[in-house]
Amino acid sequence: MTENKFKINKKPIPYFIAEDYFDETQINDMLTELRFLTPKMVYQNGKNMVEGHKKNVQIGIDDMYQNRDTSNIIQTFDTIYQDKELIQTLKDMSWFYEIWNYTNLDNTFVAYYENSDYYKGHRDIAVISMMYWIWEEPKSFTGGDIHLTDYDIEIPLKRNQLLIIPSSIKHAVNKIQMNDDIKKLSGMGRYCIARFLKLQ
Secondary structure: OOOOEEEEEOOOOOEEEEEOOOOHHHHHHHHHHHHHHHHHOEOOOOOOOOOOOEEOEEEEOOOOOOOHHHOHHHHHHHHHHHOHHHHHHHHHHOHHHHHHHHOOEEEEEEEEEOOOOEEEEEOOOOOEEEEEEEOOOOOOEEEOOEEEOOOOEEEOOOOOEEEEEEOOOOEEEOOEEEOOOOOOOOOOOEEEEEEEEEOO
């Protein structure tokens, strides 16, 4: 991990940002896996969502591998559990994050956005949501910022940035616009790797 730049936001809701979170080796390892996974991604409608609520493709990482150690993405995200400074910062920021120690199940998936893709306001079915953004350089799109819709908070998109929020907070993804015409599933769009912490 790099020397992290933590941004703490206590009010009106407790959300946490870590900029430049993973190191270049970890980023390259994840991009290698993403190049393999992207052609296998498909549209999946969200639970209890109306048609048109989102436009993107995704894939569940846990469903791809019997052994978690096979996945660079899962292994990289597992290192967050050893980041004592991050976890303590969360707990100091809000009483809510004390639940971190009680979560006992996680799920990891990748959502990919290109060609006017978006995701309207929604809540995750989990306790804590972690979202991380990555893309191939040079950046080939605009848009894709996160909007915490109930509080009208805009979080500008940055590469190698980790966002942690209570899963019940409604959030949306602003529409992506590619700089050039590209082939579908080119891999030049916006990746969001999401991990959900749950109570089983």
